[in-house]
Amino acid sequence: MAISLRDTKSVDHYARALQYLPGGVNSPVRAMRSIDRTPLFVDRAEGAELVDVDGNRFVDYVCSWGPLIHGHAHPEILAAVQAAAVKGTTFGAPTVGEVDLAEEVGRRVPSVEMLRMTSSGTEAAMSAIRLARAATGREKLLKFAGAYHGHLDGLLAEAGSGLATAGLPASPGVPQGATAQTIIVPWNDGEAVVRATEEHEFAAVLAEPYPANMGLTPPHEGFLELLRDRATQNGALLVFDEVISGFRVARGGAQELTGVLPDITVMGKVIGGGLPAAAYGGSRELLQRIAPAGDVYQAGTLSGNPLAVAAGLQTLRMLDDGAYLKLRSTTDRLAAGLREAAGDRPVQVQSTCGLVTVFFSEEPVTDYESAKACDLAAHAAWCRELLARGIYPPPSQFEAWFPSLAHTPEHLDRTLEAAAAAFAEVL
Ligand SMILES: Cc1ncc(COP(=O)(O)O)c(C=O)c1O
Numbered sequence: 001m002a003i004s005l006r007d008t009k010s011v012d013h014y015a016r017a018l019q020y021l022p023g024g025v026n027s028p029v030r031a032m033r034s035i036d037r038t039p040l041f042v043d044r045a046e047g048a049e050l051v052d053v054d055g056n057r058f059v060d061y062v063c064s065w066g067p068l069i070h071g072h073a074h075p076e077i078l079a080a081v082q083a084a085a086v087k088g089t090t091f092g093a094p095t096v097g098e099v100d101l102a103e104e105v106g107r108r109v110p111s112v113e114m115l116r117m118t119s120s121g122t123e124a125a126m127s128a129i130r131l132a133r134a135a136t137g138r139e140k141l142l143k144f145a146g147a148y149h150g151h152l153d154g155l156l157a158e159a160g161s162g163l164a165t166a167g168l169p170a171s172p173g174v175p176q177g178a179t180a181q182t183i184i185v186p187w188n189d190g191e192a193v194v195r196a197t198e199e200h201e202f203a204a205v206l207a208e209p210y211p212a213n214m215g216l217t218p219p220h221e222g223f224l225e226l227l228r229d230r231a232t233q234n235g236a237l238l239v240f241d242e243v244i245s246g247f248r249v250a251r252g253g254a255q256e257l258t259g260v261l262p263d264i265t266v267m268g269k270v271i272g273g274g275l276p277a278a279a280y281g282g283s284r285e286l287l288q289r290i291a292p293a294g295d296v297y298q299a300g301t302l303s304g305n306p307l308a309v310a311a312g313l314q315t316l317r318m319l320d321d322g323a324y325l326k327l328r329s330t331t332d333r334l335a336a337g338l339r340e341a342a343g344d345r346p347v348q349v350q351s352t353c354g355l356v357t358v359f360f361s362e363e364p365v366t367d368y369e370s371a372k373a374c375d376l377a378a379h380a381a382w383c384r385e386l387l388a389r390g391i392y393p394p395p396s397q398f399e400a401w402f403p404s405l406a407h408t409p410e411h412l413d414r415t416l417e418a419a420a421a422a423f424a425e426v427l
């Protein structure tokens with residue numbers, strides 16, 4: 001029988017929020033509109049568990065949309081942030097931690113020798129594109145339908161994540177000229193990539209190597225290699241947006257997992273350990289183009305913020321080989337259990353280390369078209385049933401779950417029991 005959530009305090013806070021914040025939130029994906037309910041206001045969280053203002057406790061699979069690979073409020077990350085905070089929260093001058101973090105990232109991510117930090121993934125993607133355009137003297141971008149690279153003008157066409165969730169093909173307010181230079185092709189469609197790269201001279205071929213903003217749709221065998229070859233032949237730079245996949249699908253991100261190396265890597269989320277930090281990086285030769293070493297201007301008052309750097313460094317230091325073995329086995333158990341819970345219903349569970357999407361689809365989901373063809377109403381109902389049973393999923397078909405190192409076998413058992421009951425209610 002269907003059960004419901006006690007949410008009177010969240011409902012009251014939401015009513016007040018609607019007066020002062022557009023849609024009551026500071027980022028659209030938080031609003032839960034696509035699963036036809038109002039958002040839950042969070043009071044606190046610890047490890048894999050989230051507690052809302054009404055006292056409901058959830059096993060959290062959003063984990064702030066990816067940064068919290070060690071779970072919420074990890075004691076060692078909190079200690080690192082506290083130790084940094086007492087020394088001052090920002091200086092607008094270099095600190096040693098920034099160099100340590102850049103060095104640590106360079107040790108992990110195969111194609112990154114040098115990087116520049118920003119405060120958000122959006123800024124990092126925007127700056128990576130500026131660098132690619134400066135380096136090639138070209139303007140056009142190749143982007144994949146359903147990919148999301150932040151909310152910069154030129155990349156909002158056919159974007160995933162919140163735009164896909166709201167069914168928005170693009171955003172008003174974006175000048176036509178900004179997207180006129182963006183050519184969009186379907187993900188996993190090699191022929192379309194070949195055609196586009198024969199027709200246009202690109203500054204950048206831009207891809208989430210393990211796209212997770214139309215739900216998780218891994219690259220087909222050989223597809224990333226094709227992107228690498230076509231970008232090189234075209235004279236374009238290959239840009240991997242590893243904001244989600246970075247430090248998650250493997251120690252050095254998707255590029256380590258697949259061996260396909262981009263020219264520029266965009267990083268975010270895990271690199272800031274739950275505080276605002278992101279970065280873009282690549283070869284020393286290329287990154288030397290950035291001011292003040294070179295002539296490509298890019299800056300930020302809070303870039304390389306010492307608190308974010310402390311959180312990011314501590315996060316990375318705890319991500320050793322054992323951590324990835326554990327994250328992989330947690331993810332595999334979760335995905336296998338969800339598959340079993342779904343039984344012979346029309347559901348596809350797609351996963352890779354640290355990422356899972358449950359698609360309400362008869363067929364595997366491989367691109368934006370197949371993601372959009374999912375039974376969104378059934379998915380929404382399933383999410384509501386999960387919430388009512390103490391499981392907090394990303395409230396959209398066009399997102400991935402973020403299992404973390406804080407999710408224990410007991411959390412997974414609770415999740416799978418709830419998932420089975422929720423499936424039984426909706427399909
Ligand atoms: C792949 C990808 N790139 C870029 C971004 C933008 O990052 P931010 O939200 O930090 O601006 C996101 C998520 O937001 C993302 O998932």
Ligand SMILES: NCC(=O)CCC(=O)O
Pocket residue numbers: 027028029030065066161162212213399400
């Ligand atoms: N996959 C979605 C995101 O990562 C973005 C979160 C946000 O826009 O708040």
